[in-house]
Amino acid sequence: MKLFRLPWLWVSxxxxxxxxxxxxxxxxxxxxxxxxxxxxxxxxxxWLVSESVQLLLQLLPPANAPFALQGFVxxxxxxxxxxxxxxxxxxxxxWMAFGQRAERxxxxxxxxxxxxxxxxxxxxxxxxxFQDLDDRLRHW
Numbered sequence: 001m002k003l004f005r006l007p008w009l010w011v012s013x014x015x016x017x018x019x020x021x022x023x024x025x026x027x028x029x030x031x032x033x034x035x036x037x038x039x040x041x042x043x044x045x046x047w048l049v050s051e052s053v054q055l056l057l058q059l060l061p062p063a064n065a066p067f068a069l070q071g072f073v074x075x076x077x078x079x080x081x082x083x084x085x086x087x088x089x090x091x092x093x094x095w096m097a098f099g100q101r102a103e104r105x106x107x108x109x110x111x112x113x114x115x116x117x118x119x120x121x122x123x124x125x126x127x128x129x130f131q132d133l134d135d136r137l138r139h140w
Contacts, residue, residue: 045082
């Protein structure tokens, strides 16, 4: 069923490597702006939360006490959503600052394999001494 097939999951290895080679320099070029955008988003979220808390504290007179449970449930749900949003923004910032190591290592490994200056055949890329999963299973 092509209805449920995600097109970016079904690309060939060569197409994936070509996309990776295009995306890393693009990400390197735009990295400072992405970090500024992420920091701005994080600052905006913190400002919005502080303004919301001040507004809610103004609406807290004793006349509104019967609605405290509804307010708590609504506030907890909004708090979880804001917490998840802050987590996503911080994860994005960390990924932009230190990310794409696996992709860079993959390209470095493929370039070394294609250039003919690959590692010796008795040692695998992961340093375990096994060539692949079959060799590892034969050892057991």
